Amino acid sequence: MxxxxxxxxxxxxxxxxxxxxxxxxxxxxxxxxxxxxxxxxxxxxxxxxxxxxxxxxxxxxxxxxxxxxxxxxxxxxxxxxxxxxxxxxxxxxxxxxxxxxxxxxxxxxxxxxxxxxxxxxxxxxxxxxxxxxxxxxxxxxxxxxxxxxxxxxxxxxxxxxxxxxxxxxxxxxxxxxxxxxxxxxxxxxxxxxxxxxxxxxxxxxxxxxxxxxxxxxxxxxxxxxxERKTGYYHASDSSKMISNTAFGRFFTSSRQRVQNLNLGGFFVYSPFQISMTPGLGTHGFFNSQIVNKFSLNIIGGYTAGVTGTELAGAFNVNQFDMQGVQFAGLFNVVGGDVRGFQAAGVSNVGLNKLSGVQLAGIWNSIDTVASGIQLTGGINLANNAVQGIQFAGVMNLAKSEVGSQFAGGINIAQKVRGVQLAVINMADSSDYPIGVFNWIKNGSRQLSLGLDESKFMGLSFRSGGRVMYSVLGVGTYLNDGHFKYGIEAGIGAHLIQRTSFTLSTELVHRTHFDEDLKYNDTNRSSLRVIPAMNLSRQLQVYAAPSLTYSEAIHPGLANKGVIWKAWGADQRRNTFHGGGTVGLTYRF
Structure with a gap:
């Protein structure tokens, strides 16, 4: 032979x-x-x-x-x-x-x-x-x-x-x-x-x-x-390769990283694989170069990728793309694109694009959300998420553009095309931030001094985008035997903005305190319409009519129920009443 x-x-x-x-x-x-x-x-x-x-x-x-x-x-x-x-x-x-x-x-x-x-x-x-x-x-x-x-x-x-x-x-x-x-x-x-x-x-x-x-x-x-189908994955940016990340170095051995460097983007397709740990499985040391339709990693696995389903007790690490469904008790780490659904108890990390859903208990990270959603109880990170939405219990961070962000704590982005909803919203450009405090670099900021029908003189700070903004205010009553101080918080929207005239509307809630700064549970909420005349680029004067709901100061002295009044509140009844505020605004 x-x-x-x-x-x-x-x-x-x-x-x-x-x-x-x-x-x-x-x-x-x-x-x-x-x-x-x-x-x-x-x-x-x-x-x-x-x-x-x-x-x-x-x-x-x-x-x-x-x-x-x-x-x-x-x-x-x-x-x-x-x-x-x-x-x-x-x-x-x-x-x-x-x-x-x-x-x-x-x-x-x-x-x-x-x-x-x-x-x-x-x-x-x-x-x-x-x-x-x-x-x-x-x-x-x-x-x-x-x-x-x-x-x-x-x-x-x-x-x-x-x-x-x-x-x-x-x-x-x-x-x-x-x-x-x-x-x-x-x-x-x-x-x-x-x-x-x-x-x-x-x-x-x-x-x-x-x-x-x-x-x-x-x-x-x-x-x-x-015979097995082979392929090649080309990544021009070496920083987006698993072997060059902290996750890749942590979950893989030096021998595997040398092999990945030698073979580059060469990979092979296989129907399935089962492994106990990276390198200890049905494909042996060649695991990291094989894309599987079904992958079961008892503790954790390191494969080229998946085009179906991958399950792990602790972690899944893929060199290239994940297409399909991926579940892990702790971590999913993907060096290529994520197309499908990822779920992990702790974290999902992708180095390239997401077209699907990332769901994690603490942390999601992706380079670009091409289309899809990031959901986490902790933090979402993305460099670019133009066609994506971020939902987080604590914080969303998009270093470039993002579709919309919703967080229990903080939203941070460069440009927001949709809505930001959080306690604090920060962006270079965001037209629809909704939160207690907004800081939009290319948005609007105003400082107003006003006096309303209840003789409350307040200083208000308004900040937000070209459309939506937040209101934070503090002030004092000039002549009231029950309240001395008040703080306000609310949201507003710019309806009309012209060279000499603007029209806005806002919903504001006021909380009261006495002279000793003790909280008083008698509150009021107002819907205001604010027409303003521009005296200069920075200065405005305004006279804003309002519809206010005020809680009774002495609810036990009169019949229960709500009454309507044309002007001012009734101290003995919860009241819907008309009112107004006049003031001066400085824009910066």
Whole structure:
């Protein structure tokens, strides 16, 4: 039997373009069944799974003084491909000169950008990465073990320096179930269960071109490895990757983080997985690169993502996207987009977009709420939530724009398109803040001194947006034998705002105190309509009629019930009555 080894990208099946060819013949020792000699053919190539675009034949004219951006635009139009890369990797405005070309697309990209770049294909995208170095396997050894198990071992070295390469991710590129890292001497060892007759060892390391060995094993097996769909996740912002977050470092080992760095956005789809802890599950050390339809993590799990349902007793950690339903007793952490429903006893954390619902006992965090809702008993955090709504028991924070915010404590945002409802609302721009205190940078602020029909002289502070505002006031009665002081709180709305005239309305509640500042439970509430004339840009005078409900000062001296009066309250009866306030306002 002859075994053939092809050195290529781990996601590829076969690829026509061969850059370097070397043939090395070595003999694998005799197995218990028969003697085998093995022909080793190592091909260094650039490839990707189902690599149709990169192997397309293209024909392009000569470019002189053209930018890389312009050439990419031509390729996008002619070949219907999109390019993904780190924004710091390429200068698209760099001018280049490229001769007329006819051949494979991957060859043209190498000619355009240089041999230090690697190209991978995912759907209609071509992923460009920096890979100036090359690695190879100097020795491969295979031992047949009982129960359809094979141990594959070898050494990985740098082609240029011939030195061993440590921390290379070596994994099963056929069924994507097993993986390991090379040690300081470049040695690796894979214990493969039920291998197929054709078995792929894939190798990946940051700044190295991906390499794979396709082996025809010198053993007979009863079943073949299942074909699995692969994919690629591209994140241009490294700060939005799980391995670079405090959560990622806390829930994962250093070996897993090295593997994630080596494999980048490469992932595999699988129907299901079960794990006890990260790395201890049905997919072993390769868990973090597999997207599952169903994932059950007894304590916690670290996977590439989920496209169905994921359950955990304590925590779920996903490198890439979560699409579907995710439940955890403590934490859900997702490095990609969240599309669906997340629920956690403590916290949900997403590094990219939310299109769905986050529900947590204490804390929700997401970069962008594309569409959906954040619900928590504690704090909601989002950088941008234009199409989203935040509900929190304590605080909502949106660093940029947000749809609407509702909190028991504080709302903070840059721009609010809808409603803010909380005790305290703070924003650069918010037209409809409803709270005890509002501070809107681009909104309205007024300080008013007024006297009403009950001879109460008060100083009021009004602050809010262009439409809604809050009212806080304090004052004293000039001539009253029962009350001495009062404080007011309420909400208002600007109805008309002209150069010389404004019209507002507000609902205000007043609480009374005596000379010793003891609370008196006789309260009053007023609905005011406030027409005002502008004396200047800052000064206004106003005369505001009002409809007031006043509670009786001596309720036991008269019959129960409410009476109506045209002007002023009745001290012995609860009264609906007319009234008014005149005053002066300073706007700033």
């Amino acid at each position: 002859t075994s053939i080894i092809l050195n290529k990208h781990p996601m590829s099946k076969y690829y026509n373009f061969i850059k370097h060819l070397k043939i090395v013949i070595y003999i694998i020792r005799k197995s218990k069944l028969f003697a085998v000699s093995t022909l080793v053919m190592c091909f260094n190539s650039l490839s990707a799974d189902a690599q149709n675009k990169l192997s397309d034949n293209i024909q392009l004219p000569k470019f002189e003084g053209a930018t890389i951006r312009e050439i990419f635009d031509v390729l996008k139009q002619d070949q219907s491909v999109l390019f993904s890369y780190n924004s710091q990797l390429l200068n698209l405005d760099e001018e280049v000169n490229v001769d007329r070309y006819q051949g494979l697309l991957v060859g043209y990209l190498e000619k355009l950008l240089g041999e230090k770049y690697s190209f991978k294909e995912a759907n209609s995208h071509i992923i460009i990465t920096y890979a100036p170095q090359r690695m190879d396997v100097s020795t491969v050894d295979m031992d047949t073990i009982k129960n359809n198990r094979t141990k594959i071992s070898g050494y990985v070295k740098d082609i240029r320096t011939d030195m061993p390469v440590k921390f290379v991710t070596v994994y099963d590129g056929t069924a994507y179930q097993f993986s390991t890292l090379t040690d300081k001497s470049g040695y690796f060892e894979l214990d493969v269960k039920n291998p197929a007759p054709t078995f792929t060892i894939a190798m990946s390391k940051e700044n190295y071109r991906d390499t794979a060995l396709v082996l025809l094993l010198p053993i007979e097996v009863s079943r073949k490895g299942k």
